Amino acid sequence: MSFGEHQAMTGVLTIELRDSQGALVDQRRVHNLITRGGKELxxxxLMGKVDALxxxxxxxxxxxxxQTQMADAALATPVDGADDRGPRVExxxxxxxxxxxxxxxxxxxERKQGEVQPLTEAGIRIKTKAGVEGILFNRVTFAPVNRGPNMVMTLSWEITF
Incomplete structure (x- = not known):
């Protein structure tokens, strides 16, 4: 009998768009590509390179x-972003x-004013303790999610090993 384990890493982005009263306007789940920079990180x-934390x-x-590519180092046309300083591991x-x-x-x-923003891509950018700015861990493109004024967008990325 052969014992073995196949390791795979997958990422899924959940996008929720809510109006100012909290009602769900749009929800998407899309799979992403882990970039070369993400895999290198x-x-x-794993090898204990403390400068990469x-x-x-x-x-x-x-x-x-x-289209997403392994070599992507940034979003094609970034327009906004938000931090999560307390990611969870379970x-x-x-x-x-x-x-x-x-x-x-x-x-x-919420965007207080302005036109509808048709978002079509997302990614996780990581800043390291050594000051390396903006390692693009993953990237995904999707059909437009129209973020309008007075709408809150929550993005939740699950990376499973």
């Missing part, structure tokens, strides 16, 4: 529509096996 953490996690959104037992899930959540505040 994880490898550095994350200091701030930002979920950025944009209006770009170019171990989930699944009948003899377990998975680890890291969750980053950020809320973009």
């Amino acid at each position: 994880l490898a550095n953490l 994350p200091n701030a996690w930002t979920i950025a959104v944009g209006t770009g529509a170019t 171990v989930i037992d699944q009948g003899g096996t377990s998975v680890v899930r890291a969750t980053v959540t950020a809320t973009l505040p």
Whole structure:
């Protein structure tokens, strides 16, 4: 009998758009691509490279529509972002096996004025304690989510190992 374990890393972004009264206007779940920079960051953490420790996690959104690529180092057209300085990590037992899930959540505040913003891309940007700014961990594009004035957008990214 052969024993082995296949490790896979997946990421899913949940987008919730709510009006000023808190009613859900739109909700999406989309899978993303972990970038080369994101994979390199994880490898550095595994090898104990202390200069790679994350200091701030930002979920950025944009209006770009170019297809995601492993080499992406930034969103195509970033327009906004919000921080999550307290990402969560949990171990989930699944009948003899377990998975680890890291969750980053950020809320973009209401836009008081202006036109509707048709957002089509998102990614997690990480700043490290060594001051390395804006490592793009992952990126995803999706059909437009129309963020208008007086709407709050919450983005929650689950990365499962």
